[in-house]
Amino acid sequence: MKPPFDLETTDRLLTTTRAVRRRLDMRRPVSRELILDCIAIAQQAPTGSNSQSWRWVVVSHPSTRSEIASIYARGRDAVEALRAETTGQTRRVYDSAAWLVDHLAEAPIFVIPCVVGRPPSEFSAVLHGTCYGSILPAVWSFQLALRARGLGSVLTTMHLIWEREVADLLGIPDDVLQVGLLPVAYTVGDDFKPAKRPPAASITHLDRWNDESPT
DSSP: OOOSSOHHHHHHHHHSOOBOSTTBOTTSOOOHHHHHHHHHHHTTSOOGGGOOOEEEEEEOOHHHHHHHHHHHGGGHHHHHHHHHTOOHHHHHHHHHHHHHHHHGGGSSEEEEEEEESOOOSSOOHHHHHHHHHTTHHHHHHHHHHHHHTTEEEOOBOGGGGGHHHHHHHHTOOTTEEEOOBEEEEEBSOSOOOOOOOOOGGGGOOSSSOOSSOOO
16 A cells, blocks of 8 residues: 655655754744744644643744853853763764854744643653653654754753743743753755664564563
8 A cells, every 4th residue: 555655755854854053054044934834733743631731932032042042051061071971973962062052042043842731840750751742742843844844953951950040031931841942043955864873673672671682
């Protein structure tokens, strides 16, 4: 039976939607209408108990982006420490993360995905799963929609160390949980490729977990 979608195009979208930092085109404006189009697509993602508790804060004003970037930059030492401890591909990731600390404010749009209904400070694994499982699929759908339109993004979480300060800056209520921050821009070029990953069988346990490496 013929698949309902073109698999080559779909697989390319799914395997080349990268975490984009250095290749964000900070000079090209991004319209709010385009962001709203991508959010509308993200609203079709599944949510726990059909709660539809997603909320999105889109920040385009330069001075507000600058203030958020200043808060984000407090994590510079942590990024540098992690970079010093790594090599190879992981080191390159931290190199680009350090670059983003210095250039975050230049991104034309910040998108902060949120969930209404802040969970209690101590809650079970099932509540963790339900809370984040109700927003992260939508975040990924949003990033895929961006990619399909020639834009890039990266889901960052470092500002959450100072979440309350950003909430106060943006007027986010106390009962709303921020889950990240995505700088959004058009990308420089479109030659993104699948990342190197181990074979799926090497990380998959069939029927039950075993102590030996899966095969």
